[in-house]
Every structure is written in structure tokens, then in C-alpha cells.
Amino acid sequence: MYSKIIEKIEEYDKIVIHRHKNPDLDALGSQLGLKGIIEDNFEGKDVRVVGDENEYGFIGKMDDVEDAFYNEALVIVVDVAVKALVSDSRYTLAKEVMIIDHHLNKNDFGDVFCSFTEHIAVSQILTHMVMEENLLITSDTAHKLLSGIISDSGRFLYPSVNAITFKCAAFLVEKGADLQALYTRMYNEDLNFKRLKGHFINQFKTTTHNVAYMKNDKRLKNKYHVSTFAVSRGMVNQMANIEGVPIWANFTEEDDGSILCELRSKALPIVDIAKKYGGGGHALACGCTVHSWNEVDSVLDDLDTLLESEAANG
Ligand SMILES: [Mn+2]
Structure with missing residues (x-):
């Protein structure tokens, strides 16, 4: 199920991960989570993350990436399959573009389209991949992925929440994701x-x-x-x-x-x-x-x- 994703990661030494503009916690959680998964499971990879930043920056920071880095690089775009919505248009400079998404729409760009519409979040897709492929995952990466599952599921409220959602969430908590810290960050409200x-x-x-x-x-x-x-x-x-x-x-x-x-x-x-x-x-x-x-x-x-x-x- 995830062999195509793994195959492409293995093929490249330089990888830039993009996602949609004005990112939510699934865009950021899956982007930063995938970076962590690659670094912890594949040797010799230089992985960068790019895009605009907003109030969800607490989950992790973006990298400064020069145009030249895209030469002979793989771009992975997560949580979006429509080119107008991709943050940082330099994904076009890469040798190959792979999309991993869970939205219902078709892609209008990219060389490899990995569509998993049955998943409530890209963060859930990646968690499921780690579980299925027996990959290593740190507590920090687990934390980032859990933020994406919580936010895209409306804190486990929306209709597409199913047994897989809870299995993935349970797995991430076992791996050290800090549920209470996330809830404090996500649901604290401004006084006004x-x-x-x-x-x-x-x-x-x-x-x-x-x-x-x-x-x-x-x-x-x-x-x-x-x-x-x-x-x-x-x-x-x-x-x-x-x-x-x-x-x-x-x-x-x-x-x-x-x-x-x-x-x-x-x-x-x-x-x-x-x-x-x-x-x-x-x-x-x-x-x-x-x-x-x-x-x-x-x-x-x-x-x-x-x-x-x-x-x-x-
Ligand atoms: Mn999403």
C-alpha cells in the first residue's frame, strides 16, 4: 500500500516537502512528521520543509532552502493536490513531484499521486504507514502527527473518524505524543x-x-x-x-x-x-x-x- 512512497524516498538523496498555503495542523503535522520519519528511517537523506508560516508555528519551523537545492531533488507535497493552493511554487524546480493527499479532488500537477481518501488526515496516512511498514518513530514525530489527526478530525468528532483513527492515535500516544500539551496549545482561547x-x-x-x-x-x-x-x-x-x-x-x-x-x-x-x-x-x-x-x-x-x-x- 505504501511501497510507492517508500520507493521514491529511497530513490533520492535530497527531498523538499511542501504543503498548502495558510497551513493547518494537518498540513504542518504531516509535513514535519514526514521529515522526521525519513530522517529516522532512511540513511543519508537531506530533507527540508518549506512554506508560509502562521499561528501554528509552535508545531515546528520551516527551513531556508536555496533554489539550487531543488536540482535532482524529489519534492513531496502533502495535504493538497491542486497547484494553486501549494505554498512555495518552487516545487516545479524538482526532478520529480510526488503528492500524498486525503482530499476527494483529483490532482492537477505532480508525477506520482498517492491518494488515500479513506483517511481523515494525511497525518493519519503517515502514521498508518509507520505502523504497517514497521518504521521507527520518535516521540517528537509522533507528537506532530497526532496534532494533524486531532485537528482534521475535529478532536475525533467528524463523520470520517473510524477505528483506524483511534488505532493511529493510540499508537502515537504510545510512542510519546503529549496529548495534553497539544490540547492546551490547540484549545486555549484568546480572552477577546x-x-x-x-x-x-x-x-x-x-x-x-x-x-x-x-x-x-x-x-x-x-x-x-x-x-x-x-x-x-x-x-x-x-x-x-x-x-x-x-x-x-x-x-x-x-x-x-x-x-x-x-x-x-x-x-x-x-x-x-x-x-x-x-x-x-x-x-x-x-x-x-x-x-x-x-x-x-x-x-x-x-x-x-x-x-x-x-x-x-x-
Ligand atoms: Mn488534511
Whole structure:
């Protein structure tokens, strides 16, 4: 199952590992974890990691890599198979490019595409590879890989979590990953963010047919010192998982006066309403941008009417 990956690693002395832009902990955990796996199991390899850095830098740092290093090198790209999303476009300088991904989409670049869509994280793929191939793994590498499994599984919450996920997590904890240290880093919240959550939980309203919603003008983010994104995408699910609330929506004013609409539903598809206002997304999680609070009321009316007709149809 993993012979192709191992074969390619054995073939090259210089390896650069890339991943997607604005990395999450699976991108970084699998990138740095793979570096550790290669260094601890294959002799004489010079392995580098590259890409943009953000608030998840606590899991590990990137290397400075000169263009010349790519000559006769293998690039391994993890957690992304679409070239527009790859961080550091110099992967094109390599002799060969191998992708290891778990997303559903096809690749639009690369020479070798290792796709494992049954895994919830690339970090899980690599852990499984270590287990299946009896590779060595240090506690430090185990720690990095566990961060990717925890983050991409929503702390073991999402539907693709299965027995393999727990087997891999258990293996990494046995190998010395520090679960509590990860949880402290991952789930500690900024004071302002916590207070903003409280504001949402206390202030959201509901329509006649129980669409929960919040209307946030641009003063809100200034009051809590957070970004528009933190209010819009970051807060919508404060209204999720409420008994009797089938749909919830978060409306957030941008600095330019446009209003971001984040729409969510437990079971009833709502994406057609997002599309009606020029947006889109998934059936149960979608969004659009409108240009007045009157339009926001129209979106709410449409959501409410959808629930009304659904109730009438029983
Ligand atoms: Mn991932």
C-alpha cells in the first residue's frame, strides 16, 4: 500500500516537502512528521520543509532552502493536490513531484499521486504507514502527527473518524505524543474571542420557524479586537447543535459595508438560497455576500419560508 512512497524516498538523496498555503495542523503535522520519519528511517537523506508560516508555528519551523537545492531533488507535497493552493511554487524546480493527499479532488500537477481518501488526515496516512511498514518513530514525530489527526478530525468528532483513527492515535500516544500539551496549545482561547462567544450565545435571535441568527455591524469586531473572519466564520457555529433550531445564520458587516452571510443547516439543504444571492458552497454549509440589511432580511425570510413549507409538507 505504501511501497510507492517508500520507493521514491529511497530513490533520492535530497527531498523538499511542501504543503498548502495558510497551513493547518494537518498540513504542518504531516509535513514535519514526514521529515522526521525519513530522517529516522532512511540513511543519508537531506530533507527540508518549506512554506508560509502562521499561528501554528509552535508545531515546528520551516527551513531556508536555496533554489539550487531543488536540482535532482524529489519534492513531496502533502495535504493538497491542486497547484494553486501549494505554498512555495518552487516545487516545479524538482526532478520529480510526488503528492500524498486525503482530499476527494483529483490532482492537477505532480508525477506520482498517492491518494488515500479513506483517511481523515494525511497525518493519519503517515502514521498508518509507520505502523504497517514497521518504521521507527520518535516521540517528537509522533507528537506532530497526532496534532494533524486531532485537528482534521475535529478532536475525533467528524463523520470520517473510524477505528483506524483511534488505532493511529493510540499508537502515537504510545510512542510519546503529549496529548495534553497539544490540547492546551490547540484549545486555549484568546480572552477577546471567548468574550465574543459569550456575546453570541447571549444575543442571538430566532425567526418564527426557529432560524437562529445574528446581525453583526462593523463595530462588533472593533469592540472585541478580532477580524471580520473571526466574527463571521468563527462564530456561526455558536448557534449550532441547538435542540429545535434546524437552520442558523450569521450576518457580518465588512468595512466596505457589504455583509457576509454564513448559512448552516442540520439536514435541510439550503445552498439554493445562498446561490439565489450570488453565493454557494455545500448543501448544509454555504454563504453569500449581500449589500444591505434589507437583503439580509430577505435571506432570513427565504430560510424561514423554506422551514414553513417543510413543516407544511410534514
Ligand atoms: Mn488534511
